[in-house]
Amino acid sequence: MLSRARICQTSRQSARFIAQLSSVNIPKQITNEPVKPFGLTDTKDWDLLRASLMKFKSSSLEVPLVINGERRYYNDQTKRGFFAQTNPAHHQQVLATVTQATRGDVKDAIQAAKDAKKKWLEMPFYDRAAVFLRAADLLSTKYRYDMLAATMLGQGKNVYQAEIDCITELSDFFRFNVKYAHELYSQQPLESSPGVWNKAEYRPLEGFVYAVTPFNFTAIAANLVGAPALMGNTVVWKPSQTAALSNYLLLTVLEEAGLPKGVVNFVPGNPVEVTEEVLSDKDFAALHFTGSTAVFKQLYGSIQQGVVNDVYRDYPRIVGETGGKNFHLIHPSANLPHAVLSTIRGAFEFQGQKCSATSRVYIPKSRSEEFLKDMAGTLQQHKITPVNTSAGSISGGDLHGFMGPVIHEQSFDKLANAIEEAKKDPELEIVYGGHCDKSTGWFIGPTIIKTTNPNHKFLTTEFFGPILTVYEYPDDQFTQVCQLIDKTSVYGLTGSIFAKDREAIILASETLRYSAGNFYINDKCTGAVVAQQWFGGARMSGTNDKAGSGNILNRFVSVRNVKENFYELTDFKYPSNYE
Numbered sequence: 001m002l003s004r005a006r007i008c009q010t011s012r013q014s015a016r017f018i019a020q021l022s023s024v025n026i027p028k029q030i031t032n033e034p035v036k037p038f039g040l041t042d043t044k045d046w047d048l049l050r051a052s053l054m055k056f057k058s059s060s061l062e063v064p065l066v067i068n069g070e071r072r073y074y075n076d077q078t079k080r081g082f083f084a085q086t087n088p089a090h091h092q093q094v095l096a097t098v099t100q101a102t103r104g105d106v107k108d109a110i111q112a113a114k115d116a117k118k119k120w121l122e123m124p125f126y127d128r129a130a131v132f133l134r135a136a137d138l139l140s141t142k143y144r145y146d147m148l149a150a151t152m153l154g155q156g157k158n159v160y161q162a163e164i165d166c167i168t169e170l171s172d173f174f175r176f177n178v179k180y181a182h183e184l185y186s187q188q189p190l191e192s193s194p195g196v197w198n199k200a201e202y203r204p205l206e207g208f209v210y211a212v213t214p215f216n217f218t219a220i221a222a223n224l225v226g227a228p229a230l231m232g233n234t235v236v237w238k239p240s241q242t243a244a245l246s247n248y249l250l251l252t253v254l255e256e257a258g259l260p261k262g263v264v265n266f267v268p269g270n271p272v273e274v275t276e277e278v279l280s281d282k283d284f285a286a287l288h289f290t291g292s293t294a295v296f297k298q299l300y301g302s303i304q305q306g307v308v309n310d311v312y313r314d315y316p317r318i319v320g321e322t323g324g325k326n327f328h329l330i331h332p333s334a335n336l337p338h339a340v341l342s343t344i345r346g347a348f349e350f351q352g353q354k355c356s357a358t359s360r361v362y363i364p365k366s367r368s369e370e371f372l373k374d375m376a377g378t379l380q381q382h383k384i385t386p387v388n389t390s391a392g393s394i395s396g397g398d399l400h401g402f403m404g405p406v407i408h409e410q411s412f413d414k415l416a417n418a419i420e421e422a423k424k425d426p427e428l429e430i431v432y433g434g435h436c437d438k439s440t441g442w443f444i445g446p447t448i449i450k451t452t453n454p455n456h457k458f459l460t461t462e463f464f465g466p467i468l469t470v471y472e473y474p475d476d477q478f479t480q481v482c483q484l485i486d487k488t489s490v491y492g493l494t495g496s497i498f499a500k501d502r503e504a505i506i507l508a509s510e511t512l513r514y515s516a517g518n519f520y521i522n523d524k525c526t527g528a529v530v531a532q533q534w535f536g537g538a539r540m541s542g543t544n545d546k547a548g549s550g551n552i553l554n555r556f557v558s559v560r561n562v563k564e565n566f567y568e569l570t571d572f573k574y575p576s577n578y579e
């Protein structure tokens with residue numbers, strides 16, 4: 001432990017050290033983290049993963065609140081309750097008891113974020129950056145298997161889906177954000193007239209940032225918290241109840257990487273209560289949200305009302321990415337086997353619980369029968385049943401399943417009801433699947449539904465599960481079907497065109513310009529990679545600030561322009577003011 005005198009000495013030394021640096025280069029090796037394949041021969045990886053899965057399955061953990069680095073538990077003589085986070089593949093198995101913040105805890109978290117602000121914003125960029133670079137390295141090495149296990153068990157992912165989320169995408173966000181921040185800071189006024197020096201100072205926002213994070217991607221939670229924090233902001237973080245285990249592990253890794261106390265304050269709890277406390281604070285400076293459109297709209301409205309009622313000092317920044325009703329448009333010229341396999345992945349991997357998941361397909365009449373037969377045949381042939389889930393068991397072949405459970409009972413019931421509704425609706429026909437089983441976990445089988453109504457609710461509503469709706473269009477009405485897709489849904493997140501015909505690709509790309517913030521040509525509409533496909537959609541899908549790009553960082557700074565003048569005036573008049 002360093003003594004107070006020693007700390008002062010150390011900080012004086014570090015100030016002298018800083019004074020010698022005008023700028024630093026960031027590490028050169030910032031590139032996408034490779035995905036570990038977990039193939040048949042990768043026995044060492046499987047063994048390490050099994051050990052981590054076993055660890056999390058064999059004991060229920062306690063997830064505390066973390067306020068100014070201090071742990072607060074539900075059973076420490078207070079009135080705090082807890083939420084039992086269960087394994088969605090085995091709903092009787094409690095993975096973690098998650099402490100629920102009281103209103104008082106939220107107030108403390110806000111205060112902690114305010115108190116930590118000055119030191120954090122004054123910390124040099126490369127020190128803040130080092131925390132995130134170190135965290136990315138810890139996650140992709142020492143904590144890789146624990147993080148995979150926490151995400152697989154808690155959020156119902158198979159190993160591949162967990163790997164591309166909580167390891168690769170997460171490390172990519174932390175590392176590329178450092179690169180983007182470095183680039184942003186180096187953007188400076190292009191001109192300084194003789195005798196003048198102009199500078200742009202990228203101040204963090206005045207106040208604190210509120211991060212409200214979804215269950216489905218540990219990486220998204222990391223970015224919602226990490227992006228503002230990297231830019232010198234302090235954060236109050238309300239995680240999703242059903243992702244609390246992996247999210248808490250993430251916070252502990254950030255702490256091990258050197259994140260100072262109070263920079264991120266973790267307050268799982270009743271979302272309405274936590275949010276009410278946060279949005280009534282004068283220093284609330286920004287919302288960084290990912291989740292459903294309905295919740296985002298509500299928060300957007302509350303913040304606007306707060307502005308009207310003079311609650312805040314600033315106009316809070318509102319950054320939100322929300323739902324989608326993402327399409328695969330298949331042209332008569334498409335390579336059909338490729339479109340089939342891409343659609344199976346897009347619609348059914350991670351049980352369709354990606355905001356980007358394919359949930360509507362437009363297929364020309366001439367190729368519809370072949371498409372549906374191939375879809376069903378492939379699903380059948382590879383036994384893509386939802387019961388044999390990787391998250392369900394850690395023994396034997398069960399780890400190798402393609403699909404797992406949906407997240408919770410509420411989601412199961414919503415999807416099962418939609419399938420029941422489809423069975424009764426004369427405009428809908430279930431052409432594959434429709435199986436639901438909640439006896440041990442929340443399992444919904446991959447389901448394909450055909451509709452005759454181009455405006456059917458199944459083509460407009462986000463179900464957030466493995467339900468795919470297909471509409472057949474006449475081959476000679478490709479232009480009209482592009483217009484139809486554009487108008488059918490309120491969302492604008494992702495979409496794909498499958499075609500060999502270049503003119504068809506151009507027509508689709510132009511007609512669907514605003515229908516998708518991420519538009520794919522001959523690829524599935526999921527799986528954006530940080531720094532490669534900048535992610536986000538407009539319309540009711542969000543503010544489209546593009547996670548995975550440098551754009552998002554702009555939303556968490558408030559630029560100050562500094563002009564310094566080296567000359568002194570000798571007269572107030574200009575040359576044209578002669579008498």
Ligand SMILES: NC(=O)c1ccc[n+]([C@@H]2O[C@H](COP(=O)([O-])OP(=O)(O)OC[C@H]3O[C@@H](n4cnc5c(N)ncnc54)[C@H](O)[C@@H]3O)[C@@H](O)[C@H]2O)c1
Nearest residue numbers: 213214215239240271272275291292295321322323324355
């Ligand atoms: N566009 C994207 O980048 C993106 C990425 C992932 C998920 N999503 C969307 O997220 C949704 C699925 O995630 P989810 O089920 O976690 O979403 P959700 O909206 O239920 O929850 C998201 C977060 O909001 C909180 N929340 C819920 N109700 C609230 C309220 N009344 N006030 C304040 N906070 C509240 C939750 O506790 C959670 O932390 C889908 O709609 C999906 O499309 C979008």
Ligand SMILES: N[C@@H](CCC=O)C(=O)O
Nearest residue numbers: 354355356526527528535
């Ligand atoms: N970035 C992910 C989507 C995350 C949404 O849930 C993808 O592109 O599939």
